[in-house]
Amino acid sequence: MTTVHLNTSMGSITLELDRERAPRTVENFLNHVRNGHYNNTLFHRVINGFMIQGGGFEPGMRQKPTTKPIQNEAANGLKNDKYTIAMARTSDPHSATAQFFINVADNEFLNFTAPNTQNWGYCVFGRVTGGTEVVDRIKAVATMRYGMHQDVPDQEVVIETAEVASE
Amino acid sequence: MNATGELATVTLRDPVFISDLHLTGNQPRTVRRFVRLVEELGSQGHELVILGDLFEYWAGDEEAAEGIGAVVTGTLRSFTQAGTPVYVMHGNRDMLLGDGFAQATGAVFLADPCRTELGGVATLLAHGDAYCTLDTLYQAFRRRARDPLWQRLFLRSPLALRRALMGQVRRRSEAGKKRMAAQIMDVTPEAIEQALRSAGVHRMIHGHTHRPDRHRLDLDGQDAERWVLPDWEFDAEPRRGGYLRVTGRELAMVDLAV
Numbered sequence: 001m002t003t004v005h006l007n008t009s010m011g012s013i014t015l016e017l018d019r020e021r022a023p024r025t026v027e028n029f030l031n032h033v034r035n036g037h038y039n040n041t042l043f044h045r046v047i048n049g050f051m052i053q054g055g056g057f058e059p060g061m062r063q064k065p066t067t068k069p070i071q072n073e074a075a076n077g078l079k080n081d082k083y084t085i086a087m088a089r090t091s092d093p094h095s096a097t098a099q100f101f102i103n104v105a106d107n108e109f110l111n112f113t114a115p116n117t118q119n120w121g122y123c124v125f126g127r128v129t130g131g132t133e134v135v136d137r138i139k140a141v142a143t144m145r146y147g148m149h150q151d152v153p154d155q156e157v158v159i160e161t162a163e164v165a166s167e
Numbered sequence: 168m169n170a171t172g173e174l175a176t177v178t179l180r181d182p183v184f185i186s187d188l189h190l191t192g193n194q195p196r197t198v199r200r201f202v203r204l205v206e207e208l209g210s211q212g213h214e215l216v217i218l219g220d221l222f223e224y225w226a227g228d229e230e231a232a233e234g235i236g237a238v239v240t241g242t243l244r245s246f247t248q249a250g251t252p253v254y255v256m257h258g259n260r261d262m263l264l265g266d267g268f269a270q271a272t273g274a275v276f277l278a279d280p281c282r283t284e285l286g287g288v289a290t291l292l293a294h295g296d297a298y299c300t301l302d303t304l305y306q307a308f309r310r311r312a313r314d315p316l317w318q319r320l321f322l323r324s325p326l327a328l329r330r331a332l333m334g335q336v337r338r339r340s341e342a343g344k345k346r347m348a349a350q351i352m353d354v355t356p357e358a359i360e361q362a363l364r365s366a367g368v369h370r371m372i373h374g375h376t377h378r379p380d381r382h383r384l385d386l387d388g389q390d391a392e393r394w395v396l397p398d399w400e401f402d403a404e405p406r407r408g409g410y411l412r413v414t415g416r417e418l419a420m421v422d423l424a425v
Contacts, residue, residue, distance in 0.1 A: 050320055091315045101316070109323050110316070118266040122316070147303060150311045 014130030022125035078124035093120035186374025191223035219258025219294030228267025247273030286416035295375030
């Protein structure tokens with residue numbers, strides 16, 4: 001079983017990753033964990049009732065350089081249910097790099113339905129197995145507009161460290 | 168740009184560029200003028216390239232089924248069925264044009280920005296709103312509204328609610344424009360230069376600002392030019408509207424309001 005801890009300023013979240021159903025996505029995520037990419041990054045976008053997104057900005061909303069995009073494995077049958085983790089991306093289905101989000105509701109409209117731009121969906125590659133109450137606290141924080149960005153927490157929510165707990 | 172950071176390219180043969188028609192049901196003359204232009208262009212074999220804001224608003228592809236949405240998509244459909252391509256870039260008013268619209272019309276979406284070649288000259292095509300960088304409030308809105316995740320969330324709500332919300336945004340934006348200095352709503356020269364430089368081109372065509380013109384500029388010691396397409400209005404005075412066409416190596420603006 002592959003598990004990762006996200007130690008945030010609001011508590012620790014344990015993720016169980018599905019290597020079998022989303023092998024490339026999990027490998028990519030683990031690489032980012034191992035090389036320290038997620039250390040000192042933010043949950044920079046919080047929309048209660050929808051999702052909390054992180055892994056791409058440092059405190060002060062400084063965007064981190066992105067890495068090579070990965071193939072979208074959203075057709076793997078995993079659903080964007082509450083407390084699952086999925087990769088964020090641009091409108092290009094195969095553009096996920098480091099940013100991810102945790103669904104805080106059953107977001108069935110994010111699931112893969114067809115292999116085209118509009119319906120490819122978002123690739124789920126794991127789920128929260130510990131610290132759901134931390135996720136619940138993060139989703140409820142107050143948000144604001146910050147320069148070019150909307151839905152930014154008033155008080156920064158920092159992923160202080162991310163570590164692989166078991167493989 | 169795509170995921171690997173490369174600029175998308177499109178090959179055009181004999182295009183006509185329009186933008187900012189802001190078509191809506193309560194402006195029937197503007198709609199009729201558009202339909203007439205499409206018919207004329209189709210018979211002449213020109214490709215139609217729409218650089219954003221074809222519609223005043225588009226709350227989702229359900230719009231294609233009724234009213235003005237059905238009229239316009241039907242018009243474009245007969246154009247593409249006759250064998251002439253239609254290319255559509257999303258504007259700030261119709262960024263929710265989706266696969267349903269593409270299927271209903273046969274149109275192909277263009278990335279914003281994208282690169283093409285006109286009369287042998289590499290040219291950047293854009294809607295233009297991305298270069299209005301002084302308007303940070305708008306840029307924040309643009310960023311969210313173009314985010315695919317947010318779009319999915321929005322498209323889940325009922326059509327009537329989406330239309331109402333978009334109406335609110337438009338009214339707020341119109342009110343804001345009255346208070347804002349003119350330069351904030353225009354493109355910033357630095358943003359234009361940066362876009363030309365990173366695309367490696369010396370010509371750009373865009374819309375959005377409703378300030379049709381041909382601007383000449385100096386880009387790192389070389390001549391460059393920027394064409395701004397006109398907005399359309401045939402239901403109120405002053406009437407205006409037109410398109411940009413390519414004749415040989417030259418670009419020329421055609422005024423339809425005279």
